[in-house]
Every structure is written in structure tokens, then in C-alpha cells.
Amino acid sequence: MGKVPNIHSLRSVPELKYINADNVTRYRAIMRFLYGEYLRLNYWLKSEDVYEGIMSWNLNLNYTLEQCQIDLDQLVEWGNLSSRHDGGKAVTVDEYLRKKYQYLLTPYSIEIERLLESLENVRGYGGSLEPTLFDTIADCLIRVRKNAGEYEADEARDIWNTLYGSFQTLHEASVDYIASLQTNMAEDLMVTDAFLLYKDSITRYLQDFIQALQRRSYRIEGNFEQITPGVKELFIQAVLKDEWRIPKMEVTITQEQYYEQLLEKWEGIYRWFVGGDDYLSEMSLLERATKEAIVKIVRCAVRIQERKSSGISRKKELDYLGQWFYRLEDVELAHTLAAYVFGMFPTRHLLGVDRRESDSQEESMWEQPPIEKTLRSRSRKKQDRQDGQNPIMDKTMRKNNLRKIYIEQHKQEYKFLKSMVGLKNVEISNLERITTSTRIQILQWISRCLNSPKWSLETPEGVRIQMEQPESKERTTMQCEDGDLELLNYSFTFSVINQSAWEQMLHWVEE
Numbered sequence: 001m002g003k004v005p006n007i008h009s010l011r012s013v014p015e016l017k018y019i020n021a022d023n024v025t026r027y028r029a030i031m032r033f034l035y036g037e038y039l040r041l042n043y044w045l046k047s048e049d050v051y052e053g054i055m056s057w058n059l060n061l062n063y064t065l066e067q068c069q070i071d072l073d074q075l076v077e078w079g080n081l082s083s084r085h086d087g088g089k090a091v092t093v094d095e096y097l098r099k100k101y102q103y104l105l106t107p108y109s110i111e112i113e114r115l116l117e118s119l120e121n122v123r124g125y126g127g128s129l130e131p132t133l134f135d136t137i138a139d140c141l142i143r144v145r146k147n148a149g150e151y152e153a154d155e156a157r158d159i160w161n162t163l164y165g166s167f168q169t170l171h172e173a174s175v176d177y178i179a180s181l182q183t184n185m186a187e188d189l190m191v192t193d194a195f196l197l198y199k200d201s202i203t204r205y206l207q208d209f210i211q212a213l214q215r216r217s218y219r220i221e222g223n224f225e226q227i228t229p230g231v232k233e234l235f236i237q238a239v240l241k242d243e244w245r246i247p248k249m250e251v252t253i254t255q256e257q258y259y260e261q262l263l264e265k266w267e268g269i270y271r272w273f274v275g276g277d278d279y280l281s282e283m284s285l286l287e288r289a290t291k292e293a294i295v296k297i298v299r300c301a302v303r304i305q306e307r308k309s310s311g312i313s314r315k316k317e318l319d320y321l322g323q324w325f326y327r328l329e330d331v332e333l334a335h336t337l338a339a340y341v342f343g344m345f346p347t348r349h350l351l352g353v354d355r356r357e358s359d360s361q362e363e364s365m366w367e368q369p370p371i372e373k374t375l376r377s378r379s380r381k382k383q384d385r386q387d388g389q390n391p392i393m394d395k396t397m398r399k400n401n402l403r404k405i406y407i408e409q410h411k412q413e414y415k416f417l418k419s420m421v422g423l424k425n426v427e428i429s430n431l432e433r434i435t436t437s438t439r440i441q442i443l444q445w446i447s448r449c450l451n452s453p454k455w456s457l458e459t460p461e462g463v464r465i466q467m468e469q470p471e472s473k474e475r476t477t478m479q480c481e482d483g484d485l486e487l488l489n490y491s492f493t494f495s496v497i498n499q500s501a502w503e504q505m506l507h508w509v510e511e
Contacts, residue, residue, distance in 0.1 A: 035113040044102040131212030141223035149234030156238035462498025
């Protein structure tokens, strides 16, 4: 989590205007020359020195000293340069009052030029995985824990600079290296045959880093847990004291602000290695990203090898395998060999009518008669058209037979319902041996009543069926022609609520 900005840090940055100004080439040339002289310890420069230095580069700028003076004044206005009056070597008063100035880079401009110089050398994410930095960080934490607030002059500051510098290098370099594996250039390399030459070295490099991280990170976490808040406070105060012992001509930050920065950086290191209750540590995320990179590299290598081996003829292997099958005399051994060689075959779902001759579970499927299924040819060749057309089959007799069976089945159900209405109150234990269709009918009544809030249902024939559950949870056995069924001894109450529908049903049953 980054530092929370304040209002001052969110201001506009006029010092960056010269990077994209109209005369950007001239401004960049002035700033680069002044930055080069700054590195040579030449700080205050005259406009003539700046102009001569730029023209010595032979940039063909078509530049004059007056234009250079105007550009220098503009850079002063943007805050990139500081100026002071140059009164040296003036013979007359007029020369002294002629507004000759010397120019110096501001701290903002120095950092901007450093950034631009480093950006010119960027050729990718770069980065590296340095497992030795874990030991350096752990050693610094051990020194903080063992010293317990007792430090010699500048010792605490050296420990802090080593600790934070190592952490910053570890974090930035590792993140940049993992990001370099996700670039388009890396993606393109991972699909070529040349990637196989790098696969082993990259994988070994990542695995070594993972192992070092897993072995050495516990030292860091353990030392963080053993450093008490009091020891941490004494260490930070010692760092603050060492820093303020250095004489500074320009004081841009107070001790309280520097103290808050130290606390924030310490908490940042702690969160990176230890994490919190609601989130994982950055170290865990780095470990996960490194493992995912290893998996990605291995998959790409396997894919390349499979693509290379796909065009190799396996005629000799298949011929040897065929002879091996031919020499086997036992079909079980052949099944075993096929399982080892081919594994599971891709499944195909074929729909057919299962005409099992027995319901025995002990009977194997191989002992059942086969189901014939006609497969349509998938050939792209145009099939020959049949000369004649298939006649429409007359299924009237089959329909009539099915209709008679359906009517007879419903009449049996209605007759059973009629007998129940005549009895009015019936318990399952009072029923005699019943048919399969009657059993299904009773189970449908039970299911519909259980799904009803009032435990009742109304049939299309105008009959209300009210079901009640026995209070003692008494169970009974319902005897059926296809077996016995044990269930609760439900009781049913039948009443006619629609007389006309009921009479129509009776008349239809008696026909």
C-alpha cells in the first residue's frame, strides 16, 4: 500500500514542462549540459558558457546567444534553474547593471535529469532474483533485536540504510524480473524451439529462489515477531539521532516528519514479509507468482516438445505393439496391456433401448444381448439418392391398442378411488394386497399431500383427500404384488366437493 499523498504532493509540476515544450530540443540540450557540469562539480555557469558548451556538440540547432538567454530565463520561470547576479570582472557601472546572471540546477531538475538518463538505458523490465538479500535483511533485524536500543554513533543509521536498501532492491528487482516473464517478447520466445535452450536454466533459477525464500523467510518473520514495540522505538529514535547529527545547510523536513517516514517504511517492510490478518504478505504473493511462472515455462516447453514429436513416424512402435498383442493367448492379459498402453479411451454416448433379460445385479453387462445401433456415415462424399421413397407406415392399430391400455389403466385407478370414497376414512394398515398401479397411485397422493401446507389435495374428479400422520409415528407394511413397502401408517379422509365432476367420472367408468 503506497503512501497517502497530501495536498502539496498533488500540485502541478511545472518543472516537467521543458520535456514536452515546443522548443524541447533546445531546453533538453541546456538541461543536459548543466547536469553534466553539475556532475563535474561545476555548479554556477554563465549564459555564454552554456551556449558555447551546447554549440560544441554540433547539434545543428541554428541557435544564437540571445535565444539561449531567453531559454535560460524561461527555465528559471518554470523552476528548473536558480539564477544569481554575476557582478564579477565588471569594469564600469554599466557592465555591472547589464543583468548578467549565473545559473544552477534546482534539486527537482537534478532528479528529473537522473530519471531521464536512466530511462535512456531501459531495454526491458530487467530485474533479478537475489536470495542473498534475505540473509542481509535477517542479519540487520538480528542486530536490532540484540542491541536492544544500545547503539554506537552512526551504527543505527548504517543498519537502517542496509536494511531498507536491501529490502528496496529485493522488492523492485524481483517484481521487475517476474514482470519480464510476462512481456510479449517472452511470450513470443516461449513458443519457439529456441526456448528449450533456456528452459532448464530459467526453471532452475526460479526454483533456487523459491527454495531460498522458503528457507530464509522464516528467519525474517521470527525476528520481526521478537522485536518488541519498545525495541523498535529505540532503534528508530537512534536512526533519527544519527541522521540529525549530519550537518545540513538546507533543512527541507522536520524531525517529526522524518520520524513518521521511518515508522511508515518500517511498517512497509513488516507488511511485506509478515502480512496481516486480512491480507497476505507481499512475500507470499511473490512466491505464488514465481511458482506460476515455473508452471508456465514447463507447460510451454512440453507444448513445444509435443509439437516437435507429432510429426515423427511411430510405425515401428505400433508394429512391435501389434505383434505383442498377437502373441498373447489370454484376453485378460490383452485387456491389461491395452490399459497400460492406451489408458482410458474417449467415451462415446450411444442411445439405445436396454432390453435386459434379468434384473440380477450379479449378472455382468457382457452377458446381456447386444443393443444394435445403426451409425450414420460421417463421410463428406455425397451419398447416392434412393430411387424410391419410403412409404408412410400405418400405426393406427398400435395407437388403438395403446389407447385401450391407457383407458383401462385409468378406469382401474378411478375404481380404486370410488372404493375409497365409499369407505371415507382409510388407514394404510387396513388395505389388503394391492396392485402395482394402485401402489403408485397411493404414493402420488402421499407426495402431493406432503408438499401441501394443509396436507390435502383435490383430484380432477372432484374429490378432496385429507391425509393425517399418526401421532405415535406408527409404521406399517403395505403389501403389493411386486413387493412389500414399509412406511408410516398414514390415514386418508375422502370427501366429494364437486358432485357433477364426480358423477361424470362414475358414468364414464360404468360404460
